[in-house]
Amino acid sequence: MRQSATRIIFWSIAGLFAFPLFLALRDLPDFGAYAGPYGDLVLATCTGERHTPQGVAAVTFDYRGFDTLGEEFILFAALAGALLLTRPQEDERQHPPRDHALDRPVPQGNEPIVAAGRLMFPFSLMLSIYIIVHGHLTPGGGFQGGVLLATAFYYVYLSGEYQDLHPFTSVPLLESLKVLGAAGFALLAASPLAVGLPFMTNLLPLGREGGLLSAGTLPLCNLLVGCEVGAAFLLLIDAFLRQVVVIGKKKEEDS
Amino acid sequence: MSELPFLVTIWLFLIGLYGIATSRNTIHLVSCLFVAQSSTYLLLLSVGYRAHGSAPILSGIPPGAQPVDPVVQSLALTDIVVGATVSALILIFALQSHKRSGTQDPRRTPPMRG
């Protein structure tokens, strides 16, 4: 009864919301008729002044690099929050990892799958590093590569035991990497201040267009962001995983 | 065709909100939030699209092709990161709250009210 009443109320209000919004959206330039000028100006200047053909990377790390700095710290804040909220509590205790809890897609000892997982791992690792370092030339970059890097490690988990993953998820190491990425990115952006140039100025030599070391600070930014994002997502998923396999409530343990 | 992207944008936003409004499970609610958020990616990319355009990566495009707007793509990238992190945080709230109250139904936990 309540459900259907909610549904009726919701959709009648939704109609009232959608109607004026649709009228407003209809007056926008037609789909496919982007008129600029921001994007066109960026594309007209990014090869000449930044020696990068990758328009999106140029916007993300150079023209609007400050947004990306904020974005990296959003990730940082979310991770700090996640670690804060999953801190060990008084009424919980850690037990040795048990794997029964997760709906494991992989039955224990299924050799082909374990092998496939082990095979996938180096492959994903290579791919993610490629995506990170070529961020200023091809689609992709620090963020995409970093997330892929983090998920690569979860093939280890899928193909084995939580214990296998453990060496990679040493929290102090990952936290240091995450700090290195975030603070490094911020410090790199701040370094021009030391020579009296504006924050986030692209200081390094621009190099030959299309080269791995070109576009000034862009590859370095990608590397640092990849470092932070990779470490952060590893920590994040580890925080979830830890809740599943390591932490239980004291009461339940005793009973 | 030219109004379809806007219609899909509005639809995704509203269906996501509908899911949240009627959700009986906090985890379900997070996924609905994810759907609602995708409407913003859609609108951003739609307004920067250029008919028969190519990706804004200048090295490989055929001569004469018009690249689409890279700025909205950069904005959408930021948006995706934000969405992922906020979802992760809300999932943690859901997880911890489940530990405390033993239920995922937001309507069964004793809320702060009044």
Add this chain to the structure above:
Amino acid sequence: MEQLAPLPVVIPLIMAALSVLVEKLPGKHRLLDLLGLGTVGTVLAIDLKLVGLSFEKTLVYWFGGWLPRNGFPLGIAFAIDPAAAGLAGFAALLTLLGLIFSWHYFRSIGSHYHCLMLLFLGSMQGFCLTGDLFNLFVFFELMGVAAYALTGYKIEDTGPLEGALNFAVLNSIGAFLVLLGLGMIYSRTGGLNLAWIGTQCASQGADLTLQAAFMLLCIGFLVKAAVIPFHFWLPDAHAVAPTPASLLFSGIMVELGIYAVARCYWTLLADQEAVSWMGTLFLSLGLATALLGAGMAFVQRHLKRLLAYSTVSHSGMMLAAFALADPGALGGFFLYLFGHGFVKGGLFIATGIVLHRLKSVDEDQLRGRGRELWLTGPLFCLGGLVLAGVPPFGTWVGKALIEQRAEALGYPLVTPVLLISSALTGAAVLRAGLGIFYGAGSPNFLSACAPATGDQELPETAKALDRTPFVMALPLCLLFAAALGTGAFEELSRRVLLASARFCHSEGYRLAVLAGRAGAVTPLPLPQLEWQKGLLSGAAALAAALLALFGLPLPAWLQRPYKQFFQGVLRVLRTLHSGYVGDYVIWFLLGSAALLLATWVNSGL
């Protein structure tokens, strides 16, 4: 000197990252406290310097050296006018006092607390200083994420988690609307710099699309500002956050929502005839919020929830001040923001001390138990009077200025509504204060059936002390002194009026950002303010508090219908504030639909 501009944002962010490393060191608590205080102090000093510089000329800082090309802004700009710098400084000051309060405080569970506080500070700085629409959104989200995490800090309880969940969901949906509005604006104007969008809007004329896009931005920011019907998350979140976080949430974060609306209004659309209808709309929203928040505050017994609802009410008053769309009223808005932020911060800290000493924040349980708190008690009651707006505190100056401008502009309804709502919020605090610290009165029927009691509130501190630590009393005294100072120095009021005149000068802002030229403005001279209204409001608050404590001097047969009436109203209000995020979303959609329909109707005329 313009090199200073990015530092208030960048320093806290870097320090927040490094503080994670410090947590690994032995003796980390003292180190973290020192690091936090040092960072905030530095930011405060830079902000003050920026305030001084910005009075000479609006500072425009282009990140990455991307100066405008042929008048088009390619990069992100910080546009620092006195109002922006002043608010940033205010945020830093409140953070400093909050961190002083939490010295020693989070000893047992102190991980990542400093990191989040510094990130929160950095985001507020960026939010105040930026002149770019998308950058505003980025800092909006950063502020949000840090705030959600701080809200859920006490994971031992379900209240904080539920509050954080409601907060995060509602604010995220608000952020989606900001993005949708931003996308529409970008599509029409092709840029993201506020000044650029403003010039484009001026040449295109504000049609339905631009007005609707602006309205979507406003809805997103009004969620943060907790204006009805978007306010439901606020009491759930503010009431459960740790004390220093509540101080920042109520003292500055909510107000920043209105600041963002004001900033967008004056940079984008203010010089268009077509949007003059919005003033009336926001004015009625603000006044309704003020009344509802005050009413809800009056019927709470959970102290932090009471203060949270009073924040809703005062946020409504500030929205009404903005809605007058007048430089003088905006000056009143800024003064009120400072005065209210200081005193609300002081009240939250006093509540934190009560929780620390007496292990509860429930008014009825605590009745008469706070007699030995000789410093906190009187200040808490004084806080009630300040909220009501007695002279010469900052709240009085701000309110008097707003009321005077409202009357001059022909809105006679503003004064009585402001009087009623500020007196009611003051009365709620006074009633609680007199009951707790002096044992006055008996539990009254209004708060007796309040569902959120607050006696299960978990202590925030490791062990109970039999006296109030110095580090807790110090920020309390400083906050009340600052609230007094805001109102007492006329020079400050003059400066604020000049700042708000600059803020409202759309043309000057655009010239400064896009062409680097300074435009001159003449501020409103500081008028003679009436202190009688302030006293009246304080007296009304006292009277209402006494009525609530000792009951009406009426015979029983007259009291019954009166009680029944109020209990009926209360039941409805409490049912509406159900605590379920699903219901809040429906309210949100209803509010957005109403605002968009209003846009559609009015833009067609």
Add this chain to the structure above:
Amino acid sequence: MNEILQAIVFVMVAIAGTGVVTTRDPLHQSLVAGLFGLLLSVLFMVLQAPDVALSELVVGAVAFPLMVLLTVAKTRAKECE
């Protein structure tokens, strides 16, 4: 041709989004959400945004469903005990 393809993908995204919301069981929902993320990234590809498509792929189709799955696992495990 191009336009028809775009229209089809737009409609599929809308349908998949509806599917995510109407799948009430979180475990199944995480799979549908993964599919939705995949479709979104296809759409972004079609809209000539390879960077965004790659992001959406790693976040929407891999990382987000993984986190949802782990949360479900935690809550289910408790309910079993």
